Amino acid sequence: MFRMISSPHTHSGKLTAQVMLWVVFAMCPAILVQWFYFGYGSLIQILLAVGFAIFLEWCVTLLRKKTTMFYLSDFSVVVTALILAVAIPPYAPYWVILIGTFCAVILGKHVYGGLGQNLFNPAMIGYVVLLIAFPLQMTTWLPPLSLLHEPPSFTDSLYLIFQNHTTDGFSLLQLVNSIDGITQATPLDAAKTGLKNTALTHVTATPIFTPFGGLGWWQVNLAFLLGGIFLIWKKVIHWQIPVAMLSAFGLLATITWIIAPEQFLSPWTHLFSGAMMIGAFFIATDPVTASITIKGKIVFGILVGSLVYIIRFYGNYPDGxxxxxxxxxxxVPLIDHYTRPRVYGR
Incomplete structure (x- = not known):
């Protein structure tokens, strides 16, 4: 008798746990770069998210009367927590990451029956809930540490996350406004909101912009790009989705930028800003919620890239x-239906 197991199914002989551990390993360089540029907040958020996610997974397995270690040992919940933790502002209040993790693990994963049966990416479910419910907390980013007069220490980071102020009594908003009011947002958000009041050249002249993109942001995205290439080399993910997504977005962004360079950021700034690289290599390539056919992966990647372009350039949200x-x-079900390979002999 064959053993019946749930998706995701890989044809490389690797167990799900091995695949997830490779993903965690590939994310480590970007996490370190994010810590270097934005401080200890990212590491604290990761600890909170991973710890709470494991606790929730344990509780659900007990309620469903499942083998606890069997579900915990696949490390899928750890990957979900990591993606969510690095996506939110490093110094967001502790309850933000806890609510997001709950929504990701419970609403995004287990209400569908667990890993392999969820229709949507769990981490993105948690992120979107937070973005809609708590827009202020989710859009208040501390500038890179090199721009701060007094970067928060590890103790200050704990105080900011759990008590909303540093050991000296400064709130996050006060730290943000100590440089320039425009630096409280990401470079993408700064460009979108700043263009309503001034020219693009004035916006990009602020300290958070460099010739390569947002300070700290392009370095983090570069680290995710290298981690994604590593995953393709290890055959953990397929190249079709990230290449199709980045190509579709890059082509559309380039055409728009050529037509109106004074109104939009350059394509390379967009490609190395926000969550572009982690989205292309670590989120869109989720083997459960992405297309499974070769042609379908290309169509899926093009669809994601095109939607990101529409939202970033013409929508209200700066990232998308x-x-x-x-x-x-x-x-995905419709894409897979119309891109199924022809059965041999038919």
């Missing part, structure tokens, strides 16, 4: 990765 991936997840 989460919304684009969730909307594309809806179309």
């Amino acid at each position: 990765i989460a919304f684009a991936i969730l909307l594309s997840n809806i179309g």
Whole structure:
């Protein structure tokens, strides 16, 4: 008798746990870069998210009367928690990451029956809930540490996350406004909101912008790009989705930028800003919620890239990765249906 197991199914002989551990390993360089540029907040958020996610997974397995270690040992919940933790502002209040992790693990994963049966990417479910419910907390980013007069220490980071102020009594908003009011947002958000009041050249002249993109942001995205290439080399993910997504977005962004360079950021700034690289290599390639056929992966990647372009250039949200991936997840069954390979002999 064959053993019946749930998806995701891989044809490389690797167990799900091995695949997830490779993903965690590939994310480590970007996590270290994020810690270097934005401080200890990212590491604290990761500890909170991973710890709470494991606790929730344990509780659900007990309620469903399942083998606890069997579900915990696949490390899928750890990957979900990691993605969510690095996506939110490093110094967001502790309850933000706890609520997001709950929504990701419970609403995004276990209400569908667990790993392999969820329709949407769990981490993006948690992120979108937070973005809609708590827009202020989710859009208040501390500038890179090199721009701060007094970067928060580890103790200050704990105080900011759990008590909303540093040991000296400074709130996050006060730290943000100590440089320039525009630096409280990501470079993408700064460009989108700043263009309503001033020219693009004035916006990009602020300290958070460099010739390569947002300070700290392009370095983090570069680290995710290298981690994604590593995953392709290890055959953990396929190249079709990230290449199709980045190509579709890059082509559309380039055409728009050529037509109106004074109104939009350059394509390379967009490609190395926000969650573009983690979205392309670590989120859109989720083997459960993405297309499974070769042609379908290309169509899925193009769809995600096109939706990100529409949201970033013409929508109200500056990034759009989460919304684009969730909307594309809806179309996966239809994409797979029309891109099925022809059966041999027919």
